[in-house]
Amino acid sequence: MLHEFWNKFGRAGSLAGLMVAALSASPAGAETPQFPAWRSLRDPVVNMRTGPGEDYAIRFVYRRQFLPIKVLRLFQGWYLVEDPDGARGWMMMRFLNKTPTxxxxxxxxxxxxxxxxxxxxxxxxxxxxxxxxxxxxxxxxxxxxxxxxxxxxxxxxxxxxxxx
Known part of the structure; x- marks a missing residue:
């Protein structure tokens, strides 16, 4: 599809088309996450890791579904978080939700x-x-x-x- 666009409109047209595509890629009214923010544990068992990836060591295992967690920042699908005792580490985004607890x-x-x-x-x-x-x-x-x-x-x- 991009090849057909390039042939039809040339370099200037493709750059303009790519810019329009990039601007329209996010849905209207999409939220930009603001941090720090409150989240809660989605699953009954969630690991906190020492770094943002599954190759990092597990620091804690939480067995407390809906436990509130403070999210400090986001990095490539991982949240840097703080628990109620002040411990900090990384959790995969998919294990947290916005349910207010x-x-x-x-x-x-x-x-x-x-x-x-x-x-x-x-x-x-x-x-x-x-x-x-x-x-x-x-x-x-x-x-x-x-x-x-x-x-x-x-x-x-x-x-x-x-x-x-």
């Missing part, structure tokens, strides 16, 4: 309330280490769903909420 952190349980604020009814006390699906956050409170228990917790007690 959060991990309860800090010492002692955190109270889950029916609404965003301590004045709302107490629903549950959540132990550090629990992971749930994250809803929206506003005024320092985030909605979270932990095993179908839905309520609000302070944003400061969550890894995976707010600005990465």
């Amino acid at each position: 959060a991990l309860i952190r800090g010492k002692g349980p955190v109270e889950m309330h029916a609404g965003p604020g301590e004045g709302t009814p107490l629903l549950w006390k959540l132990a550090p280490g629990l992971v749930g699906r994250l809803g929206g956050c506003k005024d320092g409170w985030c909605q979270i769903d932990v095993e179908r228990h839905v309520g609000f917790v302070p944003e400061g007690r969550l890894w995976g909420a707010g600005k990465p």
Whole structure:
């Protein structure tokens, strides 16, 4: 096809055609990834490697589907990531997704309330280490769903909420 284009329009036409093809190669409205960003583990078992490739040693094996992960940058299909404990390494893009999740952190349980604020009814006390699906956050409170228990917790007690 390119050969036919070249013969019909010559060098100037082919360069213009290639430029149009290059500009139209990405779909309209395609997102440019912004980093850092929150992602979560897609699979129940995911390896963190010491470098961006399968030839690099495995640093950690995560057995925590939906664990929130901070993505620092992208390199040839691999994310440089940071886990909730601050460990950094590389994960293949396909093992992470954009499902918003959060991990309860800090010492002692955190109270889950029916609404965003301590004045709302107490629903549950959540132990550090629990992971749930994250809803929206506003005024320092985030909605979270932990095993179908839905309520609000302070944003400061969550890894995976707010600005990465």
